[in-house]
Amino acid sequence: MSSLANALLFQMAFNTDIALVPQKELDAISRSSRISRMRRNRPSEIDPPRRTYNEDLIHHYLMAVSTDNPFVEYLSHYHVLEHFYEAVFQDDLITSIQQQITDPAFSYRRKKDIKGLIKTIHKSLKIQNDTITFSEEQALLLTLRSFVEVTDLLDDLDNYDPSLVDYYRDNKVAFANAPEIDLRYSENAAIYKSLSKRIYATRNALVHSKDGEKAKYTPFVDNHLLAKELPLLRFVAERTILRNSSMIE
Template identity: 55%
Template sequence: MNIFDYNELEIAELIAITLRCEVAIESGNATYKIRDREYILPLSSIVTAMTSIAKKSVSDETALHSENEYEIIVHVESPQPFSMRSEPLILEDTDTQVTYEISGSSEEYLIWLICSANKSGSLRDLISGPLGRDRLIRLSDDTSALDALRTVLGRQLTLKIQSTHKTNIKRFQSLSNSLLFHLAYNLDLAVVPQRFLLEISRRGRITRMRRSAISEMDPPRRVYNEDLVNHYVLGISTDNPTVQFLSFYHVLEHFFESVFNDELIENIKTAITQPSFSYKRKKDIAGLVTTIKKNLQIRSETITFSEFQALCITLTRFMEKQEIVDKLNEYDASLVEYYKNEQVNFSNGSKVNLSSTENETIIKNLAGRIYSTRNALVHSKDGDRAKYTPFRDERFLVKEIPLLRFISESVILAVSELS
């Protein structure tokens, strides 16, 4: 994503698109008018940022670095960090001459981010919606255009590391990792690098799909299962992909035992009511026992059932395939094709062609994709062939979340009742 694909005037226009306003270029300044306020940005500031960016490299998709500087966007899951937007967290190591800082993004990073997001087609997904523009009212009259831009983008934080010595990317990543543990251990502060643009933009995509003014909303007219709602709300209350995936999975898992038992009972009823069945024939009874054994297993004196089979039944009973496809296409038109052509990288979850007319194959492959991924998240023993590595595998996990979220929504709606 080459910054030199843009000139300063085009970047000024991108800022206007992000701010959702017009821009006037005059006397070397870009002036943005939002409501009754004007925000000024000298074009020379853009040129200076472009010159600095040109000397840097990009790692993953969101780390901008040189031999002496490193900056990456981070998400902080704790109430404490919000003070960092006004009071940066700064730690200096005088022995190694390394400085760590968590604060609002630098001007060059901000400009680089909107250019990169625009090239990937996700710029509008970074915008925090009407709330972002409403926050502008609280800013002082002398606020700069870039401060206004930070506000509209949700006042994102970045981790910055500076070293007086030449430092390669692996060393910067090691320093970053050390700081993350240091903060977690000492301050109970979870700082998570957002290494891929999709991690930053995915919440904006959902908001864009569902965005509605409060004045246009009706009161709820259906009653929903409380347990399912709790799992669903937990899933959307965090940006942690693992928690999201497992929360949406728990919505489906809620029904496993009941749907499995119902299915087994129906199979037994069908078998014993066949005209060819006789309870007097040992062969017929033995066949019935075999059927039950295949479905149930005894582990440590406890009777269990196949979760995979229960997942297949749950998907068959509650999921409307075309509705899921339509939601996926609205969220990200590339995902349906992605699921068709790509396994889940870290779990070897099955490819699934949601456009196929072979429903049994779809259910089997979809259940395989979901269940394998769930197992990789839950079972992370050293030596397992399929396991999830936090942060490194997030770029793959986040692609699975929309699919499971939309399925969980279908389940919740399917079992709801009119109030």
């Protein structure tokens, strides 16, 4: 879009409070129909609920499904995963510490062993502005490992659009410099690592927009590329919601 066109769009929005934006991409229009074809979309075919779900997760999920904006949809699905970051990270760190202190070779009397324990904790946590934090990317990786089966994700993607798995294998997310991911032929450990990097790099490009930043999302310009990432994250979020549901007894 030319600078003159952008100037006109801004001036119209500034003065009239009306945003004239490009029309939706064709792939955005088709997403709903693809989902409908792979699900039971007739009310008569939908059974009463047999499970209950986390209320916070459902709110984020409904926000994602209700919007036509790929930016909002992506971040809403991401928030489903983000909900678990602190819990899964703490559980993983606790397990790691328990394994070390219960190892028969560990002794609390040996400084070397205590230093090793401190090193484990130090590697996992970091201090920023007097606040103890953890790596969100690592927490995302742990969340994916905990709640998403690669075979289920593959089935979802193949049912939605069989070409997507090859697309993710052959294409980075250009505006985010997010890596390719081979979902079909890689080992699970490599898949989870690539999947977490792709999702997290895309998320960062959406929320960070510093001038000069190499990886950042430009609204409307990058919508087509972002739309390609929505099925992947949607199915990851759905699998996470389902894994954290409870049967109605």
